[in-house]
Amino acid sequence: MRYLGYRLGGASAADSLIRGQGVSLILKSIQVQFRRPVTYPDTLLIAHRPVETPSPSDPNHFKDPSILHLRASAYSLNQRAYVAHTDEVVVWYDYDKLRKCVQKSDTFVPFGMRT
16 A cells, blocks of 8 residues: 555655545455464565456446455465455545545556556
8 A cells, every 4th residue: 555655646645545644545345255363473464456346247346436446465474374365445535525536646557557
């Protein structure tokens, strides 16, 4: 998420995105598949990546530019294995106006593709 903030506007944008200030992201829904139990002490590495919008048969399928679909995985350093996977829907949200919005920056290109 911090990297996304840097791409959108540098260090200050990254900090705002992480703190939920100005225009940022808010979690709409999450589905978690727990694969293995994790106990303390352990260190987890969490990685997110954007995924394409679900197929038209999916009830959440619609072309709303304020929505991003993400997939994340949690990797345990102690177990040397993935311990969880998630499918998430996040929404661009204006914390000053308290409503969803559309990210206006042209530096953000979904799925890491540039045309």
